[in-house]
Amino acid sequence: MEMAGEVPTRPGAPGDAVSGLIPDLVVTPGSAQEVSAVLRASSQRGWSVVVRGGGTKLTWGAPPRHCEIVLETGRLDQLVEHEPGDLICVAGAGMTLGRLQSLVAGAAGYRQRLMLDPPQGDGATLGGLVATRAAGPLRARYGTMRDQLLGAQFVLADGTIARTGGKVVKNVAGYDIDKLLVGSLGTLAVLVEVAVRLHPVADSSRTVLLEPLSPSEAGSFCAALRRAPAVPSLVEVLWPERAVLVRIESSPEGAERQAERVVALHPRARVLDEPEARLWEQRVEGRPWGGSGPVVGISVPLSAISALLELAEREAASGALLELSVRGTIGVGEARLVADPQAVSRTREGVEKLGGQMELHRSGAEVGRLGSASQDPVARRLMKAVKTALDPGDILAPGRWDWEA
Template identity: 40%
Template sequence: MSIDITTLARSLDGAGEVRPAQDTDTVDGVTAAAVARPTSVEATSALLREATGQGLVTVARGAGTALTWGVPPERVDLILDTRGLDRLVEHEAGDLVVVAEAGLALKDLQEEVGRAGQELVADVPRERLEAGSTIGGALATAATGPRRLQRLALRDLVLGTTVVLADGTVATSGGKVVKNVAGYDLAKIMTGSYGTLGVIVRAAFRLHPVRPARRFVLRTAPLAEAAELARTVVASRLAPAAVEIDRPAGSDEATVAVLLEGTEEAVAARAEETVALVGGEIGEPPSWWARLPGGDVTAKATATLTGVADLLAAARSSEERHGASVALRGSALGVLHAGLTAPAPDAVAGVLADLRAAAPSPREGTVVVLTAPAELRDGLDVWGPVAGLGLMRGIKEQLDPGRNLAPGRFVGGI
C-alpha cells in the first residue's frame, strides 16, 4: 500500500508529526509503514479522515503494553501514537470527576488526582502500569483488577468518552458528572474493542477518595477449600475491597488474599473478623498482587462466582493430562488470568479446552487467549465461544464500514 506521508503530515496542520516507521514500529509482529502522533482531537480527526481516504489501515498505539494481546491485525499501514494526546483536561475534585486525554499514562493521572486525596480505581496489571499504560490502552483492552469487586471495573467508572471514527467523525457520549449517563453505551462498546471501532481520544471518569488504611488477610488452603473461603468472604458483611486467589502452577493449594480498606480503626477490626471467619493471618501485600501469572501463554478466564472452584480444579487436572504448567490468579468474583506453559501447541489447545469446559458457555464464563508466541498461537481458537458475534459485526460495519481500523484484531475477524 502506497502512503502519502506528506499529505498525512499536512492534515495535522502543525498539531503533531508523521514519520516513516522504524523496525520497532510493529503491532504483534505486523510492520507498519508510518507513524503519526497528533496532539489534538481536531488533528486526530483530520489525520484519520486523510488516512481512510488513502485506503490505509490505522492501528492506535499508546505505550504499547498490550499490543501483543488478541490477534495480529490483517495489516498495518499507519500507527496512530496517542501519546501526543496526554493532557489532563479537567479535575473537578469537589465532584470526584476527572477528564483526561487518552494518551495520558495512568500512573501520571493517579499522581495528579492523588494530590487531592483521590484515585481512579483502575487496577491494571502492575506490569502494564509500570510500563506507562495509557488511559486509552486500558479502555481498549478492558483492563481490570482486584478492586473491581467493590468498585466495579474501569468501564463502569467512565462517565463519557470522545471517540474519532475511521472517517474522522468525532463522536461524544455521556458527560462529566455522575448523574449524566446519556450516551454511556458508546463508552461500553469501545471498551474492550481493541481499537477496531474507533480511536478513544478523551474520557471522563468518576473518582473515589483514597481510603486511609488497608490490611491484607492471607490464607492458603486446598483448592476447593480456598474457593469456598473466598466465596464466604465475598458474601460476608466485611465489605472487602478485593478478594483474590493465587494458585501457582503445579500446586494443589491456592492462597486467598483479602484486601480491606477504610479508616484505621474500622479496618483493624474487620481484619480481625476476617481472620476469625476464614483463618489465616494479617500480613503484607503478596508479591503477586495485581500481577499477571507467568507463562508462555496468558489467557483471561471468567466464571460465575461458584464456577471459580471448577476453574481451579480444571487447571490442576489439565496439568496432569497434558504435561503442562497452569498458574491461575485473579478475583474470587470470577475474573482470573491463567499463565500456561506447555510442551507443544496441541497441549496448549488441550489446556484451553479443559478450562473452557469448566466455563461452558459465554453466559457462565469464557476463556480468551491474550498473548502467545506465534508458533503456539497458530491454529489456536483464541477467542472460544462468543455471544452476540452477529451484533458485534453489525456495529463494526456501521462504525468502520471500510475496515480501516485494526481489521482482524478482535473476535470473529472484526
C-alpha cells in the same frame, strides 16, 4: 506515504511492529483534529490503523491482519479537568495511568484515585484501558473501566469527531456509546479524551493471608467471604501457591474489625504484618505477566471457582499451566500457560466446560488466533453490523475479532 497536515510522522521501524507487522508510518497526532486528519487520509487510501497508547497491551485480541499506520496517542496527554469535589477527572486518552494517579492523588486536600490496577499499569494509557478493559485485583470491588468511564471524545475511521456520555456520574442521555468502546480493542474508534470517575482512598488497610489450601477449600473460603460482613477491595486466589490474599481498605477501626471477621472464617487465616503484606502485594502485582508464555484472561461462574482451581492443579502438574490469579469474589482472573497450542486449547475447553470464557491477552504466534467475537451467531451478526456502521472500510485494527469463529 504522505499524511495530511502537520502531524508528526516517522517511518515505522522493527520496534514498532504489532504482532510482527511493521507499520509504514508511525504518526503522533496532538489533537482531535489531527487524529481526524490521519484517519481521513487512511480511510481514503485504505490503510489499516492500529492505535498504540503505552504499548503494554498490543497483544490483546487476535493479531491484526494489516498495519500500515501506528497511531501513537502519547501527545494526547493533557489534564483537561480534575474536580475533586465531583470525584471526576477528564484527561487525554494518551495520559498514562501512573501520571493520572499522581495528579489526582493529593489535590486540594482530597485523597482520590482511579480505582484500576491493571498489569503494567503505570505505563498503560487511559485510552488503552478503555480499549482493552484491562483491570487488576481491585476489580473485585471497583470493576473495570466499564464502571469508571463517564464519557469520551473519539474519532471514527472517516474522521468524524464525536463525544459520548459526559462528566457526571449520573447520565442517561442518548445511547451509552461508552460501553461499546470499552473492550473494543481499537476497532471502532480512536479515543482522544476520557472522563472517569474517581474514588476516595481509605485511611487504613489490613491484609489477610490464607495458605495452603486445596481447590475446594479455596472455593469455599471465597464463597464464605462473599457472604461475610466485610467488603474487601482485593481477593486474589493464587495458584500454584495455593494461597488467598485478602485486603480490606476502610477507616482504621473498620479495617481492623473487618480483618478480624475475615480471619474468623478459617482457622489458618492470619493478618499479615506490614512488611509481609508488602511482600505479598508485590507478588500479586503484575502477575502473571512476569515470565514468558501465553497469557489468557479467564472468567467462570462463582460456583465454578473450586473447579477452575482443580483444573489449574491438573494443568500445573502436567506442566501446561504456569501461574493463575483469580479474583475470588467475582470469578475473573488470568493465567500464564506454556507456549503450546494444545495446552491453550485444552485449558480453553476446560474453562468453557465450567460455563466460563477465555480470551487471549498475549500469545506466541504459534498459539494461533483466539479472538472470537461471540458464540451466538445473531449477536455476532449485530457486532459486525456495529463495526461496519462505525468503520465501514475496516481500517481500525482489522482482524482483532474473529468474526467467522
